Each structure stands twice: as C-alpha cells, then as structure tokens.
C-alpha cells in the first residue's frame with residue numbers, strides 16, 4: 001500500500017508495528033529472524049517483539065483470561081469473609097490456592113506481570129508513533145502515484161478542450177477546481193506536476209491517528225492515576241449509634257483505617273465530627289409485593305468542623321456527603337440494644353449500646369458483650385464475663401422451636417444470650433474483635449448444654465445472671481424519650497481518593513480518542529489531469545488508510561462533483577450508479 | 586388483569602410472532618438454496634452445451650457471484666430483491682417488535698420505573714434492542730439473511746428469560762435508586778445488541794469462508810463444490826461479512842467502554858470506590874479486553890479473517906455468560922438479578 005517516497009518532507013502514513021497489516025513487506029522482513037548478532041541487536045530484536053501487534057494481542061487475551069479466576073475464587077480485598085469460609089470448606093486446597101495467589105489475583109505476580117508487560121509494550125508502541133505522527137502532521141501529502149488506475153477505487157473521464165484554450169491550460173484549470181473542492185472537504189492538498197500531467201494529492205483524517213494515540217496514551221494515564229493515586233488514598237470505617245458521634249481522627253473514631261503509602265495520618269485528617277441524630281428506614285409491609293424489603297435508608301446527621309456551628313445533613317445510599325474532601329458513605333445499619341449489667345452488689349459494671357451485626361433482610365443479628373471487671377463470684381473471686389447473643393427485631397418461633405426473626409422492623413424485639421465465665425483473653429494485650437467472643441478458657445454457664453436456659457429479654461426487662469453473679473437489663477429507650485425501644489446504628493465508610501478524578505479524566509479522554517480512532521476515516525485522494533490531443537484525461541483515485549467503508553462512495557462523489565464543476569454532464573465511467581438487483585419472486 | 590399480566594401476555598404474543606418470523610426467514614434461506622442450486626444447474630447445462638469445463642465454477646464465476654451479493658447487500662430498500670418469504674419474515678419481525686415494545690413499556694409503567702432493573706427486565710429490554718438495531722440496520726444493509734439467526738436467538742433468549750427469570754414487580758433496592766441505573770444498564774444493553782449482531786455475522790462469516798475455501802479449491806475442476814448450506818452462495822463474501830461484523834463490533838465496543846466508565850462512576854457513588862474487582866466488574870472488564878483484542882486482531886497480520894471472527898464469537902459468549910451465569914450464580918455486590 002505504501003509507496004517509497006523520495007521526498008523527505010512527505011511522511012508515508014502512520015507508523016505501525018512491523019506485523020501490522022498495513023506495514024510494507026520490507027517492514028515485515030525485519031520481523032522475526034533468528035538473531036545471530038551481538039547483545040545490542042538481540043535486545044533490539046526483543047524490543048521489537050515486545051512492541052509488536054502480535055504480542056499486544058496475546059497479552060490482551062492473557063489479561064482477559066487471567067482476570068477470570070478472581071471472579072470464581074473469593075478475593076481478600078473484596079470479600080475477606082468469603083476467603084475464611086472458603087478456607088473452612090476446603091482446608092486441603094487452601095494452601096495450594098494461597099501459594100498460587102488465587103485469593104489476591106489482581107495483585108498477584110502473574111497478573112501484574114501481564115499488565116506491566118502490556119503497558120511496557122504500549123509505551124514502546126505509542127512513543128515512536130507519536131513522534132512519527134508529529135512529523136506527519138506537518139508534512140505534505142505524498143506524491144501522486146504514477147498509475148492511478150491500479151488503485152481499487154478509481155474513476156476517469158476524458159473531456160474535450162474548449163475552443164480557445166490549450167490542453168495544458170485546461171488541465172491546470174481542472175486541477176484548480178479539484179484542489180478547491182478537496183480543500184472545502186477539509187483535505188490537506190499539495191500540487192504535483194510530472195511530465196506535463198498536473199495533479200493534486202490530498203489527505204485527510206489525521207485525527208484518526210491522533211485519536212488512536214490519545215486513546216492509548218490515556219490508558220497509560222489511567223494506570224498511572226490508579227497507581228499513584230492509591231498512595232494518597234485513605235479509607236476508614238466507623239460505626240455510630242443514634243445519639244453518638246464520630247471524630248475524624250485516627251485514635252478516636254475509626255474501627256478500621258487503611259492509609260495509602262504517602263498519607264500523613266497525623267496532619268492530613270481534618271478533625272470534623274459527625275453525630276447520628278436519627279436513622280430512618282422503611283420496610284415494605286407484610287402482604288405487599290416484596291414484603292419485608294427495607295429501603296429509603298437515611299442517616300440524619302449533624303456535622304461540625306472545629307470551631308464552627310453544627311450543620312444538619314442526610315447521608316443516603318448513592319448520595320454520600322463530602323467533608324473536607326472526604327466522601328462519607330452509608331454502608332450498613334443495624335440495631336444496638338442498650339444493655340446494663342449489675343454485679344451481685346447492684347453496682348453497674350457495664351452500660352452500653354452494643355451494635356449487633358445483622359444477617360439478611362429480617363435482621364436476625366449477633367453481638368457480643370464483654371465484662372472484664374467488677375464481677376465477683378459468690379466465693380469472692382473476681383471473674384470475667386462474656387455474653388454471646390442474638391437479637392430478633394420481630395421474634396418468632398420456628399416449628400423446630402428455634403427462634404428466628406420474621407421481619408426487619410421492631411415489631412417484637414427479643415434479645416437472647418449465652419453466658420460464659422472465665423478468662424476473656426484480653427488482658428495480654430492481643431487485639432480482639434468487639435464482634436467475636438473466643439470462649440476457649442471459659443466455662444459456659446447459660447445456654448446450650450450448660451444445663452441453664454439461655455437468657456431471654458424484651459426491652460425494659462431485667463433477668464438474673466446465673467450463679468448469683470448479678471443482673472442484666474435490656475433498656476427500653478422509649479423510657480428516655482426515644483421514638484423506638486432499641487437504638488439503631490449506621491456503619492459509615494470514609495474515603496479520600498484524589499486519584500479518582502484523574503482516572504475519570506483519562507477515561508473520558510480515552511473514550512473521545514476512541515471515537516476519533518474508530519470513526520474518522522483517514523483517506524488519500526488524487527485527481528490527475530493529463531493533457532492529450534484536444535482532450536484532457538482526468539483520473540480520480542482514493543486510498544483508505546485503515547477501515548473505511550465509504551471510500552468508494554467518496555471517490556464517486558468527488559468525480560461527480562468535479563465533473564459538474566467542469567461543466568461535464570455525463571457521469572464518469574466508473575462512477576455509474578449501481579445496478580439494481582432484479583426481482584426474483 | 587393487572588398491567589404486569591398484560592405485559593406478560595404481550596410478551597408471549599411477541600415470542601409467538603417471532604417464531605413465525607423465524608420460520609419465514611428459514612423458508613427464505615431454503616428457497617435461496619434452491620435458487621443457488623438452480624443457477625448452478627443452469628450453468629452446468631450451459632457448460633455442457635458449449636463443451637467447456639464441466640461441473641465446477643471458474644474463479645471468475647465465483648468473483649461475479651461475490652460482486653452480485655455485495656451489491657445486493659448495499660442496495661437501497663426499494664431496489665432489493667423481492668424475496669417473498671424474506672419480506673414476510675421482516676413484516677412479522679416488525680409486528681413482533683411492536684408487541685415486544687408494548688410488553689416492555691407496560692412492564693415499566695407497572696413497575697413505575699425503567700424496565701431494566703432485574704434479570705427478567707434486562708432480558709426483556711436487551712432482546713428488544715437486538716431486534717430494534719436489526720430492523721434499523723435493514724434500512725442501510727439488506728441483512729435479511731440474518732433474520733432466521735436473529736429471530737431464532739431472540740425466541741430462545743426471550744422464551745428462556747420469561748420462563749426462568751420472571752419475577753413480579755417489587756420496589757427497587759436502595760443502591761439501584763440512581764440515575765446511573767437508567768444510563769449504565771441501558772447502554773450496556775444497547776452495546777450487547779450491537780455485539781449480538783456482530784456475533785451473528787461472524788458466525789456466517791466462518792461458514793462462508795469455509796465454503797469459499799472449498800469452492801476455490803474446486804474451481805476449474807470437474808467436481809462441483811459440495812456445501813451443506815447452498816444458500817451461502819447468495820450471501821456476501823466472508824470478507825464483506827467480516828467488515829460488517831467489525832462495524833457492529835466497534836459501535837458495541839464504544840458503548841461498552843462507556844458502560845464500563847459509567848459503572849465505575851456509579852460504583853463510586855454507591856460503594857465508595859470506583860473499582861473493586863467485584864465479580865460483575867471483572868466480567869465487564871474481561872469482555873472489554875476481549876473486544877480490544879478482537880479489534881487488534883483485525884489489524885494484525887495473520888489474525889484477520891477466521892481467527893478474529895472467533896474472538897468476536899468468544900466475546901459475545903462472554904457477554905451471554907456474564908448476563909446469565911454470572912448474574913445468577915456468582916456472589917458479589919451486584920446481586921440485582923432479582924432471583925434471590
């Protein structure tokens with residue numbers, strides 16, 4: 001397709017990897033040959049392999065395949081509980097999968113190698129093409145080929161020279177017209193004259209290559225933004241019960257916090273505060289379609305910057321609020337029954353609203369109470385207590401006799417506890433989850449096989465702990481003026497990701513580049529006029545660079561319009577309308 | 586009868602009409618086969634008369650057949666061959682589409698929101714878009730030879746969805762209450778519609794290129810090339826089919842790219858991160874990369890033609906897999922199939 005050009009200031013088409021369809025045979029000949037040469041040549045050969053179309057293609061396909069296992073096996077980053085469950089069900093396979101990094105696919109050595117190679121290839125491909133394209137943008141359209149009739153999309157007509165003009169003059173006039181016509185079609189034009197034949201060479205659609213480069217360049221931009229932005233990102237989680245607050249500071253507010261490498265946790269966090277005034281939720285009533293489904297979650301909060309007045313705000317799903325560049329999301333909600341425990345002397349040893357973790361739409365929830373101090377046995381020994389409980393917002397009894405929750409809202413709240421006495425294992429400083437109780441080293445004194453029934457409480461009720469250890473009360477919040485008997489809590493997620501904006505910018509650039517790269521036709525057109533004896537032969541030809549379904553139509557249109565401008569009425573020979581297909585039925 | 590019941594009724598009517606359209610288009614292909622064979626017989630007789638070569642075609646015959654098929658493909662609607670059964674198939678498809686549209690709109694009104702919020706509705710709207718794009722493209726290209734494939738595919742997908750995915754209207758869950766549900770899911774469905782047509786064309790391309798290889802091998806010899814699908818002779822060449830498939834695929838690809846970006850924006854609003862390799866995100870990405878591979882393959886020496894066609898087929902298989910198996914059985918944040 002491409003012709004050797006003697007002119008230094010013409011650039012022949014966009015630069016392509018050597019195994020691109022449009023590169024010439026000499027480009028292909030320089031493709032894989034066993035290198036017998038020195039180290040440098042060997043390196044150069046390797047580089048050319050890496051930046052070839054075939055390699056890019058194979059790496060793309062490998063990337064697609066390598067991404068799949070991450071959707072089949074739970075991933076630590078997205079679903080840590082899933083990984084624990086998987087481990088419990090497949091104890092033998094777990095170490096094998098773990099060694100293969102199948103629980104961390106997207107940070108694994110093998111996945112990373114593929115995309116890093118792909119991006120090296122991409123950079124190696126884009127840089128020389130950008131340089132080449134830069135030159136092409138300022139070069140002249142190439143010389144008119146000697147024999148236009150050999151091109152696929154070609155038309156010609158012979159016109160008579162009008163009286164009083166010579167053939168050469170009429171040829172020049174025809175080319176003037178063609179040049180003006182091509183210019184108005186936004187072609188870049190250049191005139192050539194070889195052996196009496198005048199021609200205009202025209203090219204358009206440089207934007208196609210620009211778009212291609214913008215697209216590929218923007219992909220690099222996306223990757224860099226993700227990589228660098230990740231270093232400045234922090235995310236944290238917190239739980240706030242109605243009436244309570246949160247302060248944006250590491251020591252105070254967060255239940256978990258993951259800062260990126262470059263985050264200065266001392267100084268980057270603005271100490272604003274958020275108080276949960278009320279959490280709203282609606283449940284679809286029994287008997288309606290989708291009964292029991294909850295929705296319209298709304299956390300009514302008061303937010304405050306240090307030294308300023310409090311503001312009211314609402315956090316909803318899909319509508320995070322923004323504070324000092326942090327986006328604050330509503331991630332979950334649940335019940336936090338308020339529990340008071342008194343020892344045998346009647347002293348309060350525990351009084352908190354304890355967040356229970358819900359499971360499923362009917363909100364059967366699990367929670368743990370730990371009492372490290374203040375309880376003494378009847379023998380006078382001090383004892384630690386652990387309580388593991390279920391909360392049922394609408395308690396109901398299954399046929400098996402087991403309790404369950406029938407509905408997510410507070411229709412018939414009930415709290416049950418198993419009680420353990422002994423050593424909680426928290427004195428040695430090992431961090432323990434506030435949601436889990438490790439009963440090793442403890443004795444179960446209520447519930448299950450302990451011989452004592454589990455404790456059951458409705459709001460406002462108080463029952464005795466076993467063995468005369470004291471009492472436990474499930475406080476009714478309506479007694480304190482609240483609207484509901486049990487407090488609710490929300491879990492919030494706080495994110496600061498300044499890289500995200502850049503990712504979006506590059507993604508949009510990529511999309512725009514793609515439009516141009518795929519839909520702008522890049523084509524060359526030539527019109528040549530060869531003076532003869534009282535006539536002028538006018539030839540039209542077009543050449544598509546890359547996909548261009550409309551090139552034939554474009555050549556026809558050019559020939560037709562040019563003919564009309566010349567005052568010729570008969571259609572050019574190749575440009576005759578297409579034959580209609582005959583009727584068959 | 587509730588509006589939703591009406592929607593279901595319209596839907597089954599549409600499926601029945603599409604089935605008839607499928608039959609009409611199939612008869613059309615069979616009649617084209619007869620035509621192709623008759624043309625070959627005539628030629629054979631002529632050859633015998635003039636005592637030139639016997640049974641087979643010459644390369645020139647093959648080329649002129651190709652040129653005629655290409656011209657027919659690009660002919661304007663008024664100049665197209667009046668194949669009776671192809672016209673019947675088209676009319677039935679239009680009719681089926683109207684019922685389908687009715688089913689979709691009534692479902693939307695019954696639900697009081699856009700009708701693409703669970704698997705059943707995705708299928709309803711997605712298949713409707715396949716037909717819409719197919720009918721729209723008929724104005725530009727005579728793709729009626731794809732009619733049997735397209736209507737057949739739609740009958741299977743839509744019937745399957747109506748049987749396996751139907752759920753009654755329930756209010757949206759909170760994460761779905763977003764403008765991005767309207768945009769992201771709709772564009773994803775539209776992308777799938779274009780990719781579906783590319784897929785259909787790629788399959789015909791593979792059949793055609795096999796037939797062409799045999800025909801060229803047999804050219805000039807005594808043996809008439811044997812094909813089990815003689816109607817292929819009346820269809821455009823594999824190269825033309827490939828170019829067409831590519832055009833649909835790049836439109837689908839751009840729309841898919843937009844889907845990916847819009848999905849990330851939505852995820853950032855709903856879950857606080859724009860990307861987390863959630864199962865659905867993984868599959869959206871895999872599909873995107875597969876089609877990027879397909880576009881590259883088309884420009885790589887040694888990959889244009891049959892190999893790139895296979896990539897288009899694999900790509901659309903991944904689209905279907907994503908929609909059925911991933912939505913239904915893979916665990917993740919995107920549990921919106923409505924199938925519990």
Ligand code: HEM
Pocket residue numbers: 016017020050051052053056060118119121122123125126211212213215216219514517518546547877880881884
């Ligand atoms: C992250 C990986 C890559 C992706 C997602 C990707 C995607 C694409 C897409 C969508 C196109 C079509 C748009 C157009 O024609 O301009 C394209 C074209 C192209 N890509 Fe890539 N690409 C990647 C890497 C590469 C690499 C590493 C190379 C160099 C070997 C490369 C070279 C090309 C070339 C030369 C074209 C133009 C094809 C033509 O002439 O039609 N790409 N790429």
